[in-house]
Amino acid sequence: MRFPKTRLRRLRKGKNVRRLTRDVSLSKDDFLYPIFVKEGIEEKREIEGLPGQFHYPLDGLEEVLSECEELGIPGALLFGIPREKDEKGSEAFDSEGIVQRAGKKIKKSSKLTLFTDTCLCQYTSHGHCGVLSDEGLDNDESLKILKKVAISQAEAGADYVSPSAMLDGQVKSIREGLDKEGYGSVGIMSYSAKFNSSFYGPFRAAAESAPKKIEGPSKLDGRKTYQMSYRASDQPLREISLDIKEGADIVMVKPALPYLDIIKRASESFDIPISAYQVSGEYAMIKETSRSGLIDERDAFLESLVSIKRSGANFIITYAALDVARWLDES
Ligand code: PBG
Numbered sequence: 001m002r003f004p005k006t007r008l009r010r011l012r013k014g015k016n017v018r019r020l021t022r023d024v025s026l027s028k029d030d031f032l033y034p035i036f037v038k039e040g041i042e043e044k045r046e047i048e049g050l051p052g053q054f055h056y057p058l059d060g061l062e063e064v065l066s067e068c069e070e071l072g073i074p075g076a077l078l079f080g081i082p083r084e085k086d087e088k089g090s091e092a093f094d095s096e097g098i099v100q101r102a103g104k105k106i107k108k109s110s111k112l113t114l115f116t117d118t119c120l121c122q123y124t125s126h127g128h129c130g131v132l133s134d135e136g137l138d139n140d141e142s143l144k145i146l147k148k149v150a151i152s153q154a155e156a157g158a159d160y161v162s163p164s165a166m167l168d169g170q171v172k173s174i175r176e177g178l179d180k181e182g183y184g185s186v187g188i189m190s191y192s193a194k195f196n197s198s199f200y201g202p203f204r205a206a207a208e209s210a211p212k213k214i215e216g217p218s219k220l221d222g223r224k225t226y227q228m229s230y231r232a233s234d235q236p237l238r239e240i241s242l243d244i245k246e247g248a249d250i251v252m253v254k255p256a257l258p259y260l261d262i263i264k265r266a267s268e269s270f271d272i273p274i275s276a277y278q279v280s281g282e283y284a285m286i287k288e289t290s291r292s293g294l295i296d297e298r299d300a301f302l303e304s305l306v307s308i309k310r311s312g313a314n315f316i317i318t319y320a321a322l323d324v325a326r327w328l329d330e331s
Helices: 008-012 015-021 058-071 098-109 139-155 170-180 198-207 235-246 257-269 280-291 297-310 321-330
Strands: 031-038 054-056 075-081 113-118 160-163 187-194 250-254 274-278 315-318
Touching: 008 015, 031 058, 031 098, 031 321, 054 058, 058 098, 058 321, 075 098, 098 113, 098 139, 113 139, 139 160, 139 170, 160 170, 170 187, 170 235, 187 235, 187 257, 198 280, 235 250, 235 257, 250 257, 257 274, 257 297, 274 297, 280 297, 297 315, 297 321, 315 321
Parallel strands: 031 054, 031 075, 031 315, 075 113, 113 160, 160 187, 187 250, 250 274, 274 315
Antiparallel strands: none
């Protein structure tokens, strides 16, 4: 039946019918909140490129943990910023490292599900996600270290370790390591489809993890030899499929908004929970534009997060989680 009998506006004529007929939901069940814990600070400090987000000292975590719990956020993704860095990122697997100490504290003082970012770039002096050789990033040597990082995080209480280095075989190697050490119940959320993106800019400033230019024969060009090109549309699906075979429990697409097509394809192709990371640049763009009044912050966050859900993500890692949870309570 066509116009004038079919009039879709009948479905939009009042708030209640709009509520009844919408079919994409967004709730606090959908959010994982990133938390930055930094060594060597006394008080929480606002992160310059991420307005409303903070670096927390180890002793200042309670505040944000209880905020998450009171708002009903299911979990946190923990990032550490160590005082000392070296060539192989030793602080990343130190049992007394900042993330390991924070993990123990979080598990003791909160019921949040704890995800830990499992990577080396915040911990290496050169800012790359693994160790270097003349050939560039040495994949298999780096796997040995990432495995140690994952085990130390599991030991500290991580419920899920989250490898984000985009190295080949990282999920397999971590799974084997965890199982061997008796951490069979610790899960893996893999940053499976992680693109080499300019949208990580504010995070790298916040985490002091921008890759340095390496002189000499090493074949490195930013993170292009390990993170995926945004011109590749089938590779992310191969990456996800391999990670599933290697034992991932949850796979991630990152960033989110510029890659909704990938989230959609992944959700149609695989029966596994898919997370999407609304990354620092996506967050900062909305924050900055709303500051000048050009867009409404609340509407823009809700719209972008619902789009990410609509494309098929099961949940979203977002810096806006706490604000959005509050807005959802109010509406
Ligand atoms: C570490 C890591 C990065 C992000 C999450 N984990 C940075 C990078 O790959 O350079 C980015 C998150 C964000 O931008 O919010 N490998």
